Amino acid sequence: MTVATSSQQLERLRKVLAEVADLQHAEALLDWDSRVSMPHAGARARADTSATVGRLAHEKFITDEVGELLDELAPVEDELDPESVDAALIRVTRRDWERFRRVPPELAGEMRRAAGIAVAAWDEAKDASDFARFAPHLERQLELKRRYIECFPPAENPYDVLLEDYEEGTTTAEVADVFATLKRELVPLIEQLRDEDVDLSPLRGPFPVARQREAGARVLAALGFAAESWRIDETSHPFASNPGIGDIRLTTHYDEGNLHSLFSSMHEFGHGVYEWGVDPALARTPLGGGTSSGVHESQSRTWENLVGRSRGFWRWFYPQLQSILSDQLGSADEETFCRAINAVRPALVRIDADEVTYGLHIILRFELEQELLSGAVGVGEVQEAWNERVREYLGLEVPDDAHGVLQDMHWSIGLIGYFATYQLGNVMSVQFWRRAVEDLGDVEEQFARGEFLPLREWLRENVYRYGRMYQPRELLRRVTGSELDPQPYIAYLRDKFLP
């Protein structure tokens, strides 16, 4: 094929991909709006609109035409510098195209419909704290996932197929290895910290919402949030969205009873800043976003925990927070406050967990998901299996399903294979962090001066800008020189939490 022909094919491919990306941006906005702005009565029409736009984006991508272009571009790909954007574009497009094409449209449609029904059932079941109401929907989700897995070539472990959707290139066995090491370390570590005497009174509040908003705005501004490209709104479940380059949207949730809004704002900032930092040259292609759920989570956890719960950060911000919330924090010193926000306390609900116990929540789900999928644990047994494992890992009794097996929405919308990426994110966050610190020196000293942009720029330069050009494991190797490795994370936890 001549260079001219191949560049024509590439141009045609890019044109289709740009159209698909535009539709995905529209879909992102429709979703953001439905959670932030839309009047309630607009929900039914919105469901139709989102379904149509989402389906068109999918249909436009999985065409024969895209397949033919990819075939025609195969010889070009071999000649291109594998580091080039064009090579990555062809590689990632082929990977996505081949995966999406394997799933019959009927099954994809069925999965969407079943998720819509199951999430409503989950919502009701959780309100009633009654797993039995959700059980048939979980059964249905598992059945659909098994059919989905059958669309792909047999893997060493069927669960690999699910994991591949969220964490390309990482197998169940690899995750299990990492998690086994973590479990071995975390269970005794938690035991050791269990009886620690921590004064939690600084977190008692109430903290007026307007003050929390002011505190959050100051923090975000220092991290790099600027009105030119960012906005933040309030929703019951915080999330980040990116309906187009230059347009990063966060949400948070304010509760007078605690300061979670601060940490959730930093968490969502981490997701947002990753998308913000992707090279604009990758916009309107499949490369123009984060490379995996795990790497995404590594960044939300970086900004929430490695930055936001660090001593350096609070040396800078505690005096400010104390003056914003002088009635509540006037009498607590920085040391007491920092110990309170870093207290290790086994808790029933994952999203309330501290950095040390969080991993066990994930490991529990990772194990149960595999057992459910293989049938080793039946849907009728999962509730008891859950409660037993909470007893074993966290030493807690589950009082009801709402605080147990029904606490997360994920399974209802078919996110099976996803939880693992949360903990992979924690693991990778410290791997990236170590490299950043080697280059940047004493970052805590920088934070103590309110300087966060050096870290942000380092992460942009080394992680964010590549978008999906590198698979997550490849990115990790390039940045850190090593494979997925839980040891830095374990060392970080020991260092931070052990007396």
Place this chain on the structure above:
Amino acid sequence: MTVATSSQQLERLRKVLAEVADLQHAEALLDWDSRVSMPHAGARARADTSATVGRLAHEKFITDEVGELLDELAPVEDELDPESVDAALIRVTRRDWERFRRVPPELAGEMRRAAGIAVAAWDEAKDASDFARFAPHLERQLELKRRYIECFPPAENPYDVLLEDYEEGTTTAEVADVFATLKRELVPLIEQLRDEDVDLSPLRGPFPVARQREAGARVLAALGFAAESWRIDETSHPFASNPGIGDIRLTTHYDEGNLHSLFSSMHEFGHGVYEWGVDPALARTPLGGGTSSGVHESQSRTWENLVGRSRGFWRWFYPQLQSILSDQLGSADEETFCRAINAVRPALVRIDADEVTYGLHIILRFELEQELLSGAVGVGEVQEAWNERVREYLGLEVPDDAHGVLQDMHWSIGLIGYFATYQLGNVMSVQFWRRAVEDLGDVEEQFARGEFLPLREWLRENVYRYGRMYQPRELLRRVTGSELDPQPYIAYLRDKFLP
């Protein structure tokens, strides 16, 4: 064709139309968001996204498949009750399809691109109050409009083709007739009212924005705005949007120096309530929206003027407004306030015009547009022609282009043929109103008690719910039993404004 086949065709047609409507809803949301929520730096990506979604909606509609379905449905249409939704659906779809198909995609694309460039040029030219900067863009818009007109069969007047896009079934000659009558009446009426002594001190302000917001919220709530289906935001140029049934969005603009926000809120409410009142059974079809720009404007003017500037309305609301703005309005009585908001004062800028002089602003534009299109007035002469006509109709000297020929954005985005519908709206508003009053009795007494829902329900029942089932003139005939007629409007003005 058997009934079964025809119902199959109809179902296929409805499926395509639903998809097109969904894309149009997405487009509406993308536009609303870009004006209300989007961070500034998102503009470029948004332009791509909107263009793609808009183009897809258009492409999906003008397919050969839709044309074939319409052909196959032609014999069915003859057998259907012409009053039925199905008959209207086929008729309106055919009308739109035939019009859209006449315009080559290249020309449609060129018109979109040129508008994007011209609106930016207009913005700059207006800021600099320098028509010369905008002149080449106006020339380009006229050239494109002439090419557009050539896509259609020759009409009695080329301007008819443009008018047909906004006010189906009404010709230039008919509008000219109505406007000639109006001009004959309005010019001497204005002369008569010119020297009236009106105390404008109640409108001097300043009126704090928070108070204006509170006043606006009370008024809208009484008219039927409820959070379940409605929202209101602030933008520099107020507008109404409807990105899906059950989802009506207004914007207004607050200026401490005046109370325009109140009237603009009621104006946009009128646009919103028309869309809100369309029968939900027409959703996701081309019938699911207002029938023309003129009828839409008749409703915005109904709620802004016939309701919002009426004595009955203010008998109810003035005491409340006076207590909300006690510092500013404490000393003005209701009579003085009502006279101030209804003062007839020739002004240079259309959007500041009172009910009596407003028509002359429109007539001026309607005349000039035709002269520009035919070449009777060259682009180089339009500035002078504008200023002369303002002298003649309003007795005012135009000090600069920003307050003259550059004041409106419309021409820059290709809205030529559109202004006329504003005044047709005023004319029709009073025609509808007379019928409403025949059925409802003394509406001013109802307003004085804060009761606006009887009027809203009457309008929903008689006007709104039909969506595009009837052409504007047919709707007017069905509701009022008469043709387009400026006499009721003239009588209304005389009755209201003459001592």
